[in-house]
Amino acid sequence: MSRYAVEMENISKIYTLKTKDKAKKKTQFYALKDVSFKVEQGDVVGILGTNGSGKSTLSLILAGISDHDGGKVTVHGEQALISINTGLNLQLTGEENINVKGALMGLSKKRIQEIKESVIDFAELGDFLYQPVKKYSSGMKSRLGFSISLALNPDIFIVDEALSVGDKGFAQKCMKRMMQLRDEENKTIFFISHSLNQVRNFCKTGMWIEGGKLVEFGDIDEVCDHYSAYVDQYNAMSEKEKKKLRDEKFAKRIIKDPVKKTLWDRILG
Numbered sequence: 313m314s315r316y317a318v319e320m321e322n323i324s325k326i327y328t329l330k331t332k333d334k335a336k337k338k339t340q341f342y343a344l345k346d347v348s349f350k351v352e353q354g355d356v357v358g359i360l361g362t363n364g365s366g367k368s369t370l371s372l373i374l375a376g377i378s379d380h381d382g383g384k385v386t387v388h389g390e391q392a393l394i395s396i397n398t399g400l401n402l403q404l405t406g407e408e409n410i411n412v413k414g415a416l417m418g419l420s421k422k423r424i425q426e427i428k429e430s431v432i433d434f435a436e437l438g439d440f441l442y443q444p445v446k447k448y449s450s451g452m453k454s455r456l457g458f459s460i461s462l463a464l465n466p467d468i469f470i471v472d473e474a475l476s477v478g479d480k481g482f483a484q485k486c487m488k489r490m491m492q493l494r495d496e497e498n499k500t501i502f503f504i505s506h507s508l509n510q511v512r513n514f515c516k517t518g519m520w521i522e523g524g525k526l527v528e529f530g531d532i533d534e535v536c537d538h539y540s541a542y543v544d545q546y547n548a549m550s551e552k553e554k555k556k557l558r559d560e561k562f563a564k565r566i567i568k569d570p571v572k573k574t575l576w577d578r579i580l581g
């Protein structure tokens with residue numbers, strides 16, 4: 313088995329943007345551009361970056377939910393994304409969501425039942441498990457999504473801001489469980505959070521994404537120090553300087569010659 317859990321080579325992701333000027337053509341821009349890294353099995357990677365820098369886009373690609381427009385991704389093992397939009401079917405009950413997820417993964421009835429029991433224990437949703445998820449609060453959805461992913465026990469966890477909506481008690485319980493996954497079960501974890509303290513305390517490796525590019529990948533303390541200095545520097549700027557920097561950053565992401573994305577381009581590309 314490879315010592316790496318994930319290998320990314322020159323990953324790009326292009327999104328289309330509607331501009332203010334409706335007469336203009338739609339603009340394409342890089343949500344991610346030429347992102348390359350290798351993450352070893354058992355590593356715990358904190359992904360840092362300001363709003364809109366590309367962290368969630370990366371997490372969707374890591375989870376195999378979203379495809380990419382260039383480069384190569386190799387994932388060794390099963391992965392699960394835990395995010396605020398956890399991919400739950402809102403029309404179905406919590407219990408039915410577990411059944412559907414289990415069936416899609418080809419799990420036996422016995423295994424699905426075990427998962428259900430584990431979710432009932434961990435999520436503490438009581439009879440809400442039998443209500444449609446559309447009636448859940450955002451914290452309850454987070455509880456269900458987190459508990460299902462934990463019970464499925466994948467090799468690679470991708471946690472995208474999932475703890476920010478749960479209450480303090482549940483967030484602490486999840487952190488405790490994630491520390492066990494890190495220390496006792498050697499799981500690979502990608503962890504996105506705007507809480508620098510949480511990232512610094514929990515992660516071993518840091519990955520800083522800014523303007524769709526990988527700025528730094530390495531020791532968690534070093535990456536956190538550099539990112540924090542950048543944020544402080546930005547905050548000290550005048551509003552005019554901030555806008556100039558934001559505009560420059562965005563202009564660099566715009567694709568001047570739109571990339572044709574026909575079916576044949578995808579197949580042959």
Ligand SMILES: Nc1ncnc2c1ncn2[C@@H]1O[C@H](COP(=O)(O)OP(=O)(O)OP(=O)(O)O)[C@@H](O)[C@H]1O
Nearest residue numbers: 327328329343361362363364365366367368369370
């Ligand atoms: N489906 C989409 N279509 C078009 N643009 C998108 C789509 N999803 C994200 N974007 C854009 O891609 C860029 C990166 O978004 P992403 O959600 O990855 O950022 P992020 O780093 O996770 O931000 P945040 O910290 O605010 O959660 C942003 O400019 C965002 O507006």
